[in-house]
Amino acid sequence: MAILVEQVLNGINYGLLLFLIAAGLSLVFGVMHLINLAHGSLFMVGAFAAAAFAHITKNFLLSVICATLLAAAVGWLVERVIVRKLYARSHLDQVLATFGLILFANELLRWISGGVPQYVPSPGLFSGTVMLPGGIEYPAYRMMVTSIAAIAALAMWMVIAKTRAGMLVRASASNPTMVRHIGFDVGLISTLVFAVGAGLAGLAGALTGPLVSIEVGMGEQVLILSFVIVVIGGLGSIRGTFLAAMMVGLVDTLGRALMPLALSGIFSARAVSSFAPALSATLVYILMAVVLIMRPQGLFAR
């Protein structure tokens, strides 16, 4: 039981982090109709930057904030220099150019980091565990990550749904000409959306850092999962992206944890250890296949 609760919490934690990444992808697609493969690289930049800042400042929160801002700044720059030339292009061109960005970013970070995985310890204050109701111990750091990610997700939703800026973003998505006609700079809105998406991905990267080893290529793992999420949720729907992210987070985490247990009842231990990892890695994609069969436009498409 305790394992189950812990895994569900891990699943929610993972789902929220994935949402922070997928939300940027979904927003950028919704507003600018751009498919951005390099979005995962911003996640990676966030993780590496947080590690470097933590080394310098010795302050975890400060390093997360700096990393988030740095990722947003990189996003801003990349949008101004390269990405904005791609809005009017075909998806093929967008895929190719942003693939080029990945190659560059990966190689740059491999060069800077010397190709060695980086490890960041959980910040001292959160290195222990917290006691949950029902006597379940849970790592304090994960708890904090879940809270920060939830707050960031909520804040983003509030901005989009309730504020004037959010209204403009939604309007730009559905009718850019109209927004231009009432006197707003659509170019600036695009840059802002891209930078905010980059910042969220960077934040997710910075928060993920202490949970994993920080290495080149970590961005693409989450990028591909984010694609799955965006497709399952329905392209351009933030609500759909959120629900799909939670689904994927839970399915992936629970699958990895519970699949070997479930299979061990049926097969020999040796067989389980050989194909349980394969099977649990496919669960998310099986989910995607099922959604495609039932609702190819995505579960929550408008």
Added chain:
Amino acid sequence: MRHLEKPVVLDLQRPTNVAARIVGGVRSYAANALLVALLALAPFLFESHIVGSLTRGMIYGMAACAVGFIIRCGGMVSFGHAAYFGLGAYSVLIAQKIGLTEALLIWPIAVLVSAAASLAIGSLSLRTRGVSFIMITLGFAQMVYFVISSVQGLGGADGLGLQARNQIGGVSLESPTRFHFVVLALLLVVFCVLSRVGRSPLGMALAGIRQNERRLKALGYNTTRLQLTAFVLSAAITGLAGALAAEFYLYVSPGLLHWIVSGELLVMATLGGVTALMGGLFGALVLLLAEVLISEFTTYWRMALGPVVIVAVLYLRQGLQPALQKMLGGGRD
């Protein structure tokens, strides 16, 4: 390979439109003939490591041409062809593990395995179009990657070596030169097939689907089924290329299934020019040449490749092969 169709004028006024870029086929065969001649003579002209690079270039070029084919015919941008490339390679590994050594048996098996996988993945992915299609092909390819790299019997994440290169009708392919010619011959067969299909009613309908799928439906075409046909053909060819890659490296690892291979195949296809039948081959050779040259100076050669790709996409809009044709004075009539 005579062209029966009317001259096609590439539209340079609106090159931002891929559709406009992906016009028609090859006008002049000068560039193609020169390239094939070069590849055929390579073993007599160059040192063995250069010949090896060219063999590798032809293998990747074959896959890249298959990737380009479904963009030109069907408007499908697949970011998951690494799956079919890798499955072709792993088929060779598995065939050898069960004791087969005859390439004429093993390669067709590899083709069939990739075709079967693409039939399943393609029929699911083709429930969507555009951006979703790109994302989903990538997703399923990643699934194949995870599954295969977790099978310990196939070497897991490290992969496994082959015992030796398979034989063709009992004739050994150990000689790099002989293998080079076999690859070249297969490549020419692939070109003939793709060229023929491209000019068939099916190819015409597929080119129509790229331009305006709704219109093709309104003419009574079952567009999804036609696209699936092209997708499977493309994956089958990629599977053959993957099998050849296994024979070339004599080593099979999940690296062949990695998503970055899908991206590189797309880059090769478009760098060479999707409009052209042999564009993928041009792209592959140029890319591998660049890799060889740049790796002389730095191990971080992809750091240079990234910006090159970006600049090529933003500014070199027609692809290399048509550009080369224009330089050779053939080209557009």
Added chain:
Amino acid sequence: MTEPVLQLRALTKSYGGLIVTDNVDLNVLPNEVHALIGPNGAGKSTLIAQIFGEITPDKGAVLWCGEEITRIPVHQRVRKGLARSFQVTSVLPEFTALDNVRLATLASASSNPSAFEVAAANLTATERAQTCLERVGLATRSNARAEALSYGERRHLELAMALALEPRLMLLDEPMAGVGSDESHSLTAVLRDLRQSCAILLVEHDMDVVFALADRVSVLVAGRIVASGSPAEVHEDHEVKRAYFGEEDVW
């Protein structure tokens, strides 16, 4: 009485709270020109799309020669003899005019396009395509790329493509939209020629065209058929409705 080629029974479609097709009953007889008129936003194009199978209705049925086809895919309807033209010109820009039509003749020749025959070598398909181009008066432009054709020529080409399918019923969605008066005359002549070979369901704003061609007229307002009958009857009926509703400018 002859059986209608097309019958709509209580067809209904809504998006959210907005009812775009409201309980529509309609039929088209063989060799009849049935015009569908109504103000912008009345739901004419949505109705055409439901008949053609691009949009699935929520309720009701579409019957083809008495057989229900409400949920079959577009390409199967085309095989049964239904064809359409688009309101926004929809030809294949990279292909020549001849190739555009040839795609249609190849489609009607076989439901499964061959992969190993050379398209250009199919002389029957090519000849039939040429004939269709002649019928719409585009014979001299057959080797021009579609994107190089004038707007009016593309509208003609669109009709040639529909014609090449040898349909039993053609759905024409504003075939005159955006063409000048010269070309409007030649298009009307083409349509007059077309009606010899098949039934037509015509959505059109140009009332001169409707009166010149239509055997029957139905008026669609806010998703409902409000009047149906001979052009003269509907015109009179319309006067009444105008007096009644005030601002509805159907014509």
